[in-house]
Amino acid sequence: xxxxxxxxxxxxxxxxxxxxxxxxxxxxxxxxxxxxxxxxxxxxxxxxxxxxxxxxxxxxxxxxxxxxxxxxxxxxxxxxxxxxxxxxxxxxxxxxxxxxxxxxxxxxxxxxxxxxxxxxxxxxxxxxxxxxxxxxxxxxxxxxxxxxxxxxxxxxxxxxxxxxxxxxxxxxxxxxxxxxxxxxxxxxxxxxxxxxxxxxxxxxxxxxxxxxxxxxxxxxxxxxxxxxxxxxxxxxxxxxxxxxxxxxxxxxxxxxxxxxxxxxxxxxxxxxxxxxxxxxxxxxxxxxxxxxxxxxxxxxxxxxxxxxxxxxx
Amino acid sequence: xxxxxxxxxxxxxxxxxxxxxxxxxxxxxxxxxxxxxxxxxxxxxxxxxxxxxxxxxxxxxxxxxxxxxxxxxxxxxxxxxxxxxxxxxxxxxxxxxxxxxxxxxxxxxxxxxxxxxxxxxxxxxxxxxxxxxxxxxxxxxxxxxxxxxxxxxxxxxxxxxxxxxxxxxxxxxxxxxxxxxxxxxxxxxxxxxxxxxxxxxxxxxxxxxxxxxxxxxxxxxxxxxxxxxxxxxxxxxxxxxxxxxxxxxxxxxxxxxxxxxxxxxxxxxxxxxxxxxxxxxxxxxxxxxxxxxxxxxxxxxxxxxxxxxxxxxxxxxxxxxxxxxxxxxxxxxxxxxxxxxxxxxxxxxxxxxxxxxxxxxxxxxxxxxxxxxxxxxxxxxxxxxxxxxxxxxxxxxxxxxxxxxxxxxxxxxxxxxxxxxxxxxxxxxxxxxxxxxxxxxxxxxxxxxxxxxxxxxxxxxxxxxxxxxxxxxxxxxxxxxxxxxxxxxxxxxxxxxx
Numbered sequence: 001x002x003x004x005x006x007x008x009x010x011x012x013x014x015x016x017x018x019x020x021x022x023x024x025x026x027x028x029x030x031x032x033x034x035x036x037x038x039x040x041x042x043x044x045x046x047x048x049x050x051x052x053x054x055x056x057x058x059x060x061x062x063x064x065x066x067x068x069x070x071x072x073x074x075x076x077x078x079x080x081x082x083x084x085x086x087x088x089x090x091x092x093x094x095x096x097x098x099x100x101x102x103x104x105x106x107x108x109x110x111x112x113x114x115x116x117x118x119x120x121x122x123x124x125x126x127x128x129x130x131x132x133x134x135x136x137x138x139x140x141x142x143x144x145x146x147x148x149x150x151x152x153x154x155x156x157x158x159x160x161x162x163x164x165x166x167x168x169x170x171x172x173x174x175x176x177x178x179x180x181x182x183x184x185x186x187x188x189x190x191x192x193x194x195x196x197x198x199x200x201x202x203x204x205x206x207x208x209x210x211x212x213x214x215x216x217x218x219x220x221x222x223x224x225x226x227x228x229x230x231x232x233x234x235x236x237x238x239x240x241x242x243x244x245x246x247x248x249x250x251x252x253x254x255x256x257x258x259x260x261x262x263x264x265x266x267x268x269x270x271x272x273x274x275x276x277x278x279x280x281x282x283x284x285x286x287x288x289x290x291x292x293x294x295x296x297x298x299x300x301x302x303x304x305x306x307x308x309x310x311x312x313x
Numbered sequence: 314x315x316x317x318x319x320x321x322x323x324x325x326x327x328x329x330x331x332x333x334x335x336x337x338x339x340x341x342x343x344x345x346x347x348x349x350x351x352x353x354x355x356x357x358x359x360x361x362x363x364x365x366x367x368x369x370x371x372x373x374x375x376x377x378x379x380x381x382x383x384x385x386x387x388x389x390x391x392x393x394x395x396x397x398x399x400x401x402x403x404x405x406x407x408x409x410x411x412x413x414x415x416x417x418x419x420x421x422x423x424x425x426x427x428x429x430x431x432x433x434x435x436x437x438x439x440x441x442x443x444x445x446x447x448x449x450x451x452x453x454x455x456x457x458x459x460x461x462x463x464x465x466x467x468x469x470x471x472x473x474x475x476x477x478x479x480x481x482x483x484x485x486x487x488x489x490x491x492x493x494x495x496x497x498x499x500x501x502x503x504x505x506x507x508x509x510x511x512x513x514x515x516x517x518x519x520x521x522x523x524x525x526x527x528x529x530x531x532x533x534x535x536x537x538x539x540x541x542x543x544x545x546x547x548x549x550x551x552x553x554x555x556x557x558x559x560x561x562x563x564x565x566x567x568x569x570x571x572x573x574x575x576x577x578x579x580x581x582x583x584x585x586x587x588x589x590x591x592x593x594x595x596x597x598x599x600x601x602x603x604x605x606x607x608x609x610x611x612x613x614x615x616x617x618x619x620x621x622x623x624x625x626x627x628x629x630x631x632x633x634x635x636x637x638x639x640x641x642x643x644x645x646x647x648x649x650x651x652x653x654x655x656x657x658x659x660x661x662x663x664x665x666x667x668x669x670x671x672x673x674x675x676x677x678x679x680x681x682x683x684x685x686x687x688x689x690x691x692x693x694x695x696x697x698x699x700x701x702x703x704x705x706x707x708x709x710x711x712x713x714x715x716x717x718x719x720x721x722x723x724x725x726x727x728x729x730x731x732x733x734x735x736x737x738x739x740x741x742x743x744x745x746x747x748x749x750x751x752x753x754x755x756x757x758x759x760x761x762x763x764x765x766x767x768x769x770x771x772x773x774x775x776x777x778x779x780x781x782x783x784x785x786x787x788x789x790x791x792x793x794x795x796x797x798x799x800x801x802x803x804x805x806x807x808x809x810x811x
Binding site for chain 2: 021062071072158241274305306
């Protein structure tokens with residue numbers, strides 16, 4: 001019993017190992033003290049779990065429920081680690097490892113069996129193999145169609161149009177049609193067409209830049225900014241976030257997601273950040289009653305780019 | 314009783330034949346091998362807390378009126394996904410704890426996978442025969458990142474909804490198929506027909522976890538087949554494994570480690586708030602909040618989206634949108650480089666031999682320097698996802714911060730490479746580098762000379778490096794029943810072994 005046989009010398013072990021070998025000793029310097037500390041860990045864990053039961057029963061605060069659970073698990077774990085690390089034979093022990101590199105002969109036995117059997121089976125019934133391959137090949141291709149195609153509709157023109165039409169009233173989120181007197185100079189309001197309040201694609205920023213001036217942001221947009229009102233799509237041309245922050249002093253729009261900056265007076269061209277294109281501008285007019293309305297829908301696809309979009313504007 | 318039960322089972326599976334091999338399986342001792350265990354165990358925490366959450370979460374975009382204990386939202390129209398998340402947080406016993414533990418452990422899961430990947434990379438553990446396991450691990454990282462994104466998107470709050478909007482734009486930016494894939498997945502142009510939450514849900518709780526579970530099994534199966542790598546040390550060779558046997562020492566340590574990780578996650582869930590969606594409010598497409606940051610593991614992508622110059626490629630009738638480059642091309646290159654690394658390195662070095670002994674990072678200065686430079690690049694991108702927060706905190710213009718990060722992206726890796734290389738080279742020539750530090754005591758000898766003598770690691774306690782004992786050739790049980798207990802009075806023989 002006191003002599004444990006082992007070690008064949010060839011593996012650098014050096015003869016047999018007796019139970020007195022230092023490898024079998026526990027790793028702790030003071031095993032008695034370590035054992036006491038470990039017992040304390042388990043007792044703390046026990047108390048914490050009991051408290052967890054109580055806290056859960058009483059529906060106590062998150063801090064109490066989670067705190068007692070966490071302390072219980074932590075000390076349970078700490079005790080187990082201490083037991084395994086300090087109070088068991090410290091080793092090291094070794095086991096042999098087989099290298100993964102195989103010989104050509106070893107491989108040929110397996111491959112030979114596999115290939116020969118398969119070749120014989122297929123060669124004897126080649127018509128079967130061909131028709132089976134045809135059937136499964138076609139299945140593999142056609143199975144993809146229902147999987148992909150039935151998931152959702154084709155994009156069609158959904159990336160090109162919004163709900164803005166000729167004569168749409170600029171409507172606030174509470175459903176109120178906006179009158180020129182509703183937006184003070186320097187003010188900015190999110191507006192929608194009446195039939196798409198809150199719409200993700202038709203959301204538009206109405207900005208009152210100044211009073212009494214028709215603002216022309218670009219040649220060809222001579223009538224788009226009556227009485228200092230400008231309207232731009234709120235969907236960022238970079239990654240589609242709402243361009244929600246209007247800086248009144250610099251007259252710039254900022255996208256809070258990736259910090260693209262757009263110059264309102266120059267047709268919301270991007271002046272800083274990753275946005276590659278200006279925000280689409282909505283042509284406005286003011287009707288006889290003083291309500292803000294759109295001359296037409298957007299003249300370009302709003303928001304981020306996509307493969308079929310083409311064009312440079 | 315237990316004997317006869319085991320006999321009943323064993324007579325049906327013959328476990329006793331060869332079972333001792335399993336008990337003797339050797340686990341090398343090194344702290345860096347614990348990092349993978351953190352990933353494994355936080356996955357267990359994720360599954361356990363996640364199952365709890367599925368009992369209460371309703372994956373639906375339908376509008377409901379929130380009525381509940383959180384008064385600021387009372388009476389507001391929100392999606393059922395948002396409402397049920399707030400409900401399970403405030404009205405379900407331990408609901409907040411489970412949600413916060415789930416979110417924390419997701420962050421720990423992806424984080425530990427990343428650090429584990431670095432460990433494997435810098436020590437060369439990916440070399441033959443482990444190349445395929447490296448690729449499986451890389452796939453696990455991608456799946457973990459994806460599933461994390463899907464998970465934090467589910468509550469349909471203001472921040473995660475903005476994230477889904479960005480995801481749509483990224484999908485849309487794919488050449489040729491982008492707009493089709495986007496409308497197929499979302500059921501129409503953004504925001505789609507409300508199907509995205511249920512779809513993300515089934516991906517998050519069923520499909521991706523199954524894939525992770527299967528690949529994790531393959532990852533560990535290959536690990537058992539190859540056995541562990543180990544650092545050079547006394548008795549450690551290419552054809553053996555030196556360390557602690559599975560039963561009982563490693564089992565005690567690793568189970569304890571599982572408890573420690575779960576306990577720490579529980580303490581985080583109890584004491585440190587994470588993702589308070591009730592403060593963000595429900596997702597409304599035209600609203601956005603300031604300082605929108607994703608979870609940390611998406612940070613490098615968000616940073617890349619920010620620092621990318623405003624370029625697009627236009628040609629007649631078609632275009633490649635800006636988001637394609639930082640959000641699809643960059644991750645594509647990143648992960649393909651990671652996948653191919655074992656093969657690339659073997660090609661460059663010509664070293665195609667089987668390796669089970671690990672490299673010290675300093676002994677492979679080129680690999681270490683390259684890895685450090687690449688990781689530094691991603692750290693800079695990660696930092697760039699906080700441009701707005703940094704500009705606010707440092708009280709400087711946002712434009713300066715962004716320009717600085719555009720420069721740093723290029724400069725930092727170029728600086729890190731030679732510095733890391735030089736450090737490796739210096740460490741190679743330093744005696745005792747990487748060893749535990751010891752005090753040198755200067756001793757005056759009898760004839761008046763002075764000598765520097767290294768002290769023990771602990772006073773009076775020298776742990777010499779011992780020869781490993783072949784575990785298959787010894788009777789561990791009789792060895793553990795110490796016939797000659799240490800003289801310290803309180804120490805008893807652990808009777809349960811006798």
